[in-house]
Amino acid sequence: MLSKLFIHVPLQQLGRRLPLLIAxxxxxxxxxxxxxxxxxxxxxxxxxxDELHRHGLATTLHAPFSGFSCGNSRRNINDxxxxxxxxxLELAQLxxxxxxxxxxxxxxxxxxxxxxxxxxLSIPFWQNYLSQAKQQQTILCLExxxxxxxxxxxxxxxxxxxxxxxxxxxxxxxxLFCEQPLSEWLAHIGPYIRHLHIHDNHxxxxxxxxxxxxxxxxxxxxxxxxxxxxxxxxxxxxxxxxQSLLSLEHLRAYQPDLLTRLTA
Numbered sequence: 001m002l003s004k005l006f007i008h009v010p011l012q013q014l015g016r017r018l019p020l021l022i023a024x025x026x027x028x029x030x031x032x033x034x035x036x037x038x039x040x041x042x043x044x045x046x047x048x049x050d051e052l053h054r055h056g057l058a059t060t061l062h063a064p065f066s067g068f069s070c071g072n073s074r075r076n077i078n079d080x081x082x083x084x085x086x087x088x089l090e091l092a093q094l095x096x097x098x099x100x101x102x103x104x105x106x107x108x109x110x111x112x113x114x115x116x117x118x119x120x121l122s123i124p125f126w127q128n129y130l131s132q133a134k135q136q137q138t139i140l141c142l143e144x145x146x147x148x149x150x151x152x153x154x155x156x157x158x159x160x161x162x163x164x165x166x167x168x169x170x171x172x173x174x175x176l177f178c179e180q181p182l183s184e185w186l187a188h189i190g191p192y193i194r195h196l197h198i199h200d201n202h203x204x205x206x207x208x209x210x211x212x213x214x215x216x217x218x219x220x221x222x223x224x225x226x227x228x229x230x231x232x233x234x235x236x237x238x239x240x241x242x243q244s245l246l247s248l249e250h251l252r253a254y255q256p257d258l259l260t261r262l263t264a
Contacts, residue, residue: 003027005262006060006235007244011035014048017241022055026244029060029235030095037064037087042094049095060195060235061097063088069105070125070142071118078125081105085129085140092138099139099195099233101168104153108146115152123159133164141195143168148179150189157192166194172201172208172237175216182217186224196221197237199247208239211250222255231261 009017009028012035021028052059068081085102092100106118126140133140142153144167157167167189178185186193198221200214201207211218225231236247251259 003058003263004231004233005259006058006233007241007248008062008235008237008239009241011040013241015044018048018051020241021057022051025055025057027057027059028052029062029101029237030097031062032064032088032091033062034066035064037084037091040091042091045091046094053096059095059097060099060101060233061088061092061095062101065103065105068103069118070102071120071122072105073117073121078121081125089129089132089136089138093136097138099141099168101141101143101195101197103145104142104147106146110146119152119155119159122156126156126160126165130160130162130164139163139194140165141168142166143170143197144173144178145170146173146177148177150178150180150185154189154192157189167192168195168197169193170197170237171216171218171221172197172199172206175201175203175214176206182220186221190224193232195232196225196234198234199237208237208243210238210243211236211247212254222258226258226261234262 006027006029008031010031010033014028014030017028064084067077068084069077070081072078072081088100106115129140144153147153153167157165174182174185198211200209200211200216200218202214207214236244238244238247
């Protein structure tokens with residue numbers, strides 16, 4: 001994988017966006033937010049994947065999050081969550097995906113008791129998939145969503161302690177919900193960050209704005225990224241392709257050295 005930069009592309013739009021992605025050498029993070037993985041046309045998707053692969057373009061995959069909770073005690077939710085991971089791994093192998101992004105599945109405002117239960121159940125849940133992830137050379141990544149603190153995600157990462165399991169740091173979600181300084185978050189959980197979602201907002205709504213159009217602490221994040229010896233992969237997670245292209249221009253204008261490192 002030469003480039004570590006990706007842009008958000010809904011799975012439903014992948015075929016339509018394929019010519020532009022290839023022409024501009026843009027790598028997609030394939031978002032399956034409203035997708036039933038059991039009903040996909042795998043032959044068609046395999047053709048798309050082969051076309052990207054022929055042009056030297058990699059993919060990342062964002063698994064569905066509706067109904068997913070890796071640390072849920074209810075058997076039906078746990079079974080459904082395992083089916084989602086199984087199908088996501090199958091799709092990732094087909095699409096040559098180097099990362100799969102998952103949401104943790106904890107509701108907003110979870111109590112410490114609920115968080116501990118989630119942690120206790122999440123550890124064996126993810127340990128079950130490490131050998132397959134290694135075999136496929138695909139890193140399983142857990143994103144921050146509602147979290148006000150990094151504590152229980154850090155505990156999970158430390159307990160699993162695998163190259164094939166890591167953290168997705170989403171700066172937009174951090175800006176909306178987190179109570180801890182960004183420097184503290186990055187200092188503690190930074191060694192486990194394998195992927196980032198970068199977008200902007202004003203701190204009151206998950207707008208996924210073009211970089212620089214909000215007031216998320218992007219400059220501090222950029223500085224941290226430039227100091228990394230092994231820079232993580234990054235997705236520009238704007239909702240529309242046109243916004244992603246503007247975010248790319250923002251990086252080109254204000255962070256040219258960082259953009260060079262991501263795309264070298």
